[in-house]
Amino acid sequence: MDAIIRNFPHRPEPQAKSADTSAFLDRPVTDRPSREEAEAAVRTLLRWAGDDPDREGLRDTPARVVKAYQELFSGYDRCPADELGRTFEEVAGFDDMVLLKDISFHSHCEHHMVPIIGKAHVAYLPNGKVVGLSKIARVVDIFARRLQTQESMTAQIATVIQEILKPRGVAVMIEAEHLCMSMRGIQKQGSTTITTTFTGAFKEQPEEQVRFMTMVRDPRKG
Template sequence: MDAIVKSFPPRPEADAEQATKHYLDKPVTDRPSREEAEAAVRTLLRWAGDDPEREGLKETPERVVKSYQELFSGYDRSPVEELGRTFEEVAGYDDMVLVKDISFHSHCEHHMVPIIGKAHVAYLPKGKVVGLSKIARAVDIYARRLQTQEAMTAQIATAIQDVLKPRGVAVMIEAEHMCMSMRGIQKQGSTTLTSTFTGVFKEKPEEQVRFVTMVRDSRNG
């Protein structure tokens, strides 16, 4: 069962610029010490009803903190740095560049449970291109932060548009949210689809159709 979320309308430019500026570079926050983080995990274990001192849980706080460093490593990385190295020797190529089926794991900012999905990202070059792996890394950076799917979709598009300045960007994300599958309504297998477009993709619906067709046709071929 697919739950479809259509492209969301843009906000006023001033609001959008303020809202996305934070996501273009590394967010800055005062972090507690590792010891404080491990103590917080022990508190949660007790709150859940278990004994953090029993054999199976003694090292759990240390393991959880270590895993969080990996799962939320996007806070220590900058998409601007990843996308900043471009190549101008493109032999005149100016048609769509599509990187599809970029697998990612993220976490819902409301319940801190997993979001598992794939991103499809395309742009129309304007005199320069970026390494294909950089697109995937930009997706990974935003995925490894607390997220909503809608925000992540917009952040990827904004970063690529602002850094590469192409003629347009298209981003589509398909994902399953464990906050729907594991808790609450508990609807396993339900997926959410979000998309957003900038530049030529936004101005010309036929380019949106071409993008979606390329994503779907290459998958079914």
Template sequence: MDAVIKNFPPHADQGTDAAGKKHSMHKPLTDRPSQQEVEAAVTTLLRWTGDDIAREGLIETPARVAKAFREMFSGYDQSPEDELGRTFEEVQGYDDMVLIKDMSFHSHCEHHMVPIIGKAHVAYLPDGKVVGLSKIARVVDIFARRLQTQEAMTAQIATVIQDVLKPRGVAVLIEAEHMCMAMRGIRKQGSTTLTTTFTGVFKTDFQEQARFMTMLRDKHG
């Protein structure tokens, strides 16, 4: 039997701004400046460092930085809901845990705009339908390619999977190194931060939480 595929519309309102107005989770809240304005801003920052903006190595840097930022923060133009909207219901009765682990990502701290480098581990308990494994990885990348805190990113991944797929539960664990700790301030290289979010059965059943953690540690899990 062929797989049954359903497409779900993206959620229109997924967040609230400081004024209490709802907004889309995947659309920027502000109008973007022009390319010229971005390059001028980068030039100002280069001057502020004390370097010579006229030297050969920096002449094209403002344009390169603008191009790099467009790629590194492309998550604002992408919809995690859309990625999860295509599901498969012909799962041959499978209803046990689906775990995708060791998904590497690069994000940026919203406080200092320096890198967050880590791995995400995501599991869910299907309730009649599953989603392509690459879609979970894409959701991680979409949220990573925004200014983030690790805590918020962990919750965002779990929430959108729960809201769109409506599984019996979602478990997300993120482990990451924050360059704002390694490069500045206390300068503690190699320290790792772990955050978790559990929904549904994973939140209420500690045995399922324990099974999730055990499967993460198991090289063959």
């Protein structure tokens, strides 16, 4: 069962800063708790869950959790705009769609801090320059490695690509399973949420949306 959610945020004027602008201009937070404070918080959660943080199996768990969090939430230490800074203008006149399909990612729901597992499809229409393909995947990874809602992540990816590369349009689709739905609450395993965001030509020209969706869904046209 697919729950389809479409999000079409208002596209800001070129010189204006939208609410999403801070999502890719932010730099790392500097007033974080110490590692010792973070480990103490994990110990408190272990006790609250009903276990003994001093037993052998859990003795090193606080340190392991803090180390894991550094990796899982490393997106807060990276600026996606920086990843898109280097572009290539020698494109031999190429101005058609560039599509990266099936970019796998894992994130965490900001409401329950439970994993979101899925894949992203990202396309843009170049406007005289292109960016290295790995940079698009890194942008997805940076936003994924933050506490997220799928709707926000979809819009953030589209916004930063539009603002930094200034292509003729951007299309983003994310398909993901939310473990906060399958592990707790309604407990519906296997349900998938789909979100899309379109800017520029993809938003204004329905045929470009159709072409994007066709290329995403049809492996022969990917």
